[in-house]
Amino acid sequence: xxxxxxxxxxxxxxxxxxxxxxxxxxxxxxxxxxxxxxxxxxxxxxxxxxxxxxxxxxxxxxxxxxxxxxxxxxxxxxxxxxxxxxxxxxxxxxxxxxxxxxxxxxxxxxxxxxxxxxxxxxxxxxxxxxxxxxxxxxxxxxxxxxxxxxxxxxxxxxxxxxxxxxxxxxxxxxxxxxxxxxxxxxxxxxxxxxxxxxxxxxxxxxxxxxxxxxxxxxxxxxxxxxxxxxxxxxxxxxxxxxxxxxxxxxxxxxxxxxxxxxxxxxxxxxxxxxxxxxxxxxxxxxxxxxxxxxxxxxxxxxxxxxxxxxxxxxxxxxxxxxxxxxxxxxxxxxxxxxxxxxxxxxxxxxxxxxxxxxxxxxxxxxxxxxxxxxxxxxxxxxxxxxxxxxxxxxxxxxxxxxxxxxxxxxxxxxxxxxxxxxxx
Numbered sequence: 001x002x003x004x005x006x007x008x009x010x011x012x013x014x015x016x017x018x019x020x021x022x023x024x025x026x027x028x029x030x031x032x033x034x035x036x037x038x039x040x041x042x043x044x045x046x047x048x049x050x051x052x053x054x055x056x057x058x059x060x061x062x063x064x065x066x067x068x069x070x071x072x073x074x075x076x077x078x079x080x081x082x083x084x085x086x087x088x089x090x091x092x093x094x095x096x097x098x099x100x101x102x103x104x105x106x107x108x109x110x111x112x113x114x115x116x117x118x119x120x121x122x123x124x125x126x127x128x129x130x131x132x133x134x135x136x137x138x139x140x141x142x143x144x145x146x147x148x149x150x151x152x153x154x155x156x157x158x159x160x161x162x163x164x165x166x167x168x169x170x171x172x173x174x175x176x177x178x179x180x181x182x183x184x185x186x187x188x189x190x191x192x193x194x195x196x197x198x199x200x201x202x203x204x205x206x207x208x209x210x211x212x213x214x215x216x217x218x219x220x221x222x223x224x225x226x227x228x229x230x231x232x233x234x235x236x237x238x239x240x241x242x243x244x245x246x247x248x249x250x251x252x253x254x255x256x257x258x259x260x261x262x263x264x265x266x267x268x269x270x271x272x273x274x275x276x277x278x279x280x281x282x283x284x285x286x287x288x289x290x291x292x293x294x295x296x297x298x299x300x301x302x303x304x305x306x307x308x309x310x311x312x313x314x315x316x317x318x319x320x321x322x323x324x325x326x327x328x329x330x331x332x333x334x335x336x337x338x339x340x341x342x343x344x345x346x347x348x349x350x351x352x353x354x355x356x357x358x359x360x361x362x363x364x365x366x367x368x369x370x371x372x373x374x375x376x377x378x379x380x381x382x383x384x385x386x387x388x389x390x391x392x393x394x395x396x397x398x399x400x401x402x403x404x405x406x407x408x409x410x411x412x413x414x415x416x417x418x419x420x421x422x423x424x
Contacts (some may be wrong), residue, residue, distance in 0.1 A: 015422035210262025223263025345412025361400035
C-alpha cells in the first residue's frame with residue numbers, strides 16, 4: 001500500500017523540513033571499483049566500505065526521524081512505480097535507448113527479456129545496483145551516486161525541476177526519476193518546470209539539483225559550471241519567471257571543475273541571514289571565476305543579454321535584491337584549510353529549520369566559524385536521543401554526522417537529501 005504524500009512545497013532553504021527524499025546506500029556502492037588511470041567513470045574518488053557508509057547514512061536518517069521529518073525512499077517509489085507490466089516494458093526500452101544514445105554497455109532484446117522476467121522488488125534493486133541480486137547477472141554499471149538524491153530534481157514552490165544529469169554515470173538516475181514522476185500516483189500530477197529526454201544523442205541540456213538553491217519565495221540561485229550548462233540555467237530561469245511566483249533568478253557562473261561540481265559545494269544558505277561560503281567566491285582574488293548575474297522579468301533570458309550585464313559577486317547580487325547574508329567562511333581564514341574543507345563539503349550543510357543544521361564532523365575549521373557566531377556543536381547521537389531538549393534549549397545548533405565513507409563520493413549532508421516539503 002502506498003504512503004500518503006501530501007504534495008510538494010519548497011519556498012526557502014530554511015523552512016522546517018517536513019518531507020525529504022533519500023536513498024539508502026546499497027550494493028550499488030559495493031560494486032564500485034577504484035578509479036584507474038585517472039578515470040572518473042563512477043565519480044567516486046575511492047572504493048567505499050559499504051557497511052560503514054550505511055551506518056553513517058543511518059545515523060543521518062535517525063536525526064531526520066527525531067526531528068519529525070517524513071522520510072521517503074527513492075527505491076520504494078521505484079518499486080511502487082513498477083507495478084504495471086506495460087510501463088516496465090517502456091522503462092526497459094528507454095534504458096536501451098539511453099545506452100545506445102550515450103554509447104554505454106550494449107543491451108539487446110535478450111537482456112530486455114531477462115530484465116522483464118524479474119519480480120517487481122528485485123527489478124528495482126537491479127535497476128539501481130546494475131546486478132540481479134538473486135542470479136548475480138550484471139546488466140549495467142551501478143548507480144552509486146543515487147545516494148546523493150539532491151541532484152535528480154528540485155522542488156520550487158509546488159512544481160518540480162526534473163534534472164538532467166551531465167555525466168554518463170548518472171544518466172540512468174535521471175531516467176528512473178522521470179519514470180517515477182510519470183507513473184507514481186503521488187508525483188505524476190505535479191507540474192514540471194523543466195524536463196528533457198536524455199535518450200536523445202548528444203544531449204546538452206543538463207542541470208543538476210546541487211546547482212539550485214531556493215533562497216526565498218521570490219528568489220532562486222542557479223549555478224552553472226561542470227554539471228549545469230549556462231543555456232539550461234537560462235531556460236529554467238525563463239520558465240520560473242514565466243510561472244510568476246519567482247521574481248528574480250540569480251545565475252552564478254562557477255569553474256567547470258570537479259572540485260566545484262555544483263554551486264552547493266561552494267555556498268549554502270543556513271538561515272535567513274547567514275550562509276557558509278568558500279572564501280574565493282567573495283574575494284577579489286576569485287575574480288571572474290565566480291560571477292553572478294541577476295535576471296528579472298524585465299531581462300531577456302539568453303546568453304548574449306547575460307554577457308552584456310556587469311558580473312557581481314554572489315553576496316552583492318543577493319544584496320541588490322534585498323537579501324543580506326553574513327558569511328561564515330568554509331575552512332576559516334587559512335587558504336589551505338579553505339581548500340581542504342571545501343573538498344570535503346564544508347560548505348555543503350543542510351538546514352532542518354532556522355538555527356538547526358547538519359554538517360559533516362570532519363570540517364573542524366568551518367565548525368569553529370559556526371561556533372563563533374553562536375552555534376552549539378553536537379553529535380548526531382546526542383541529538384536523536386534527546387531531540388526535544390536540544391530544540392527547546394538551544395537556538396542555534398550544528399548536528400555533526402560521521403563521514404569517513406560518505407564523503408568519498410564528494411557529497412555532503414545537503415547532497416544526501418532532496419527536500420519535498422518545507423514549512424513556509
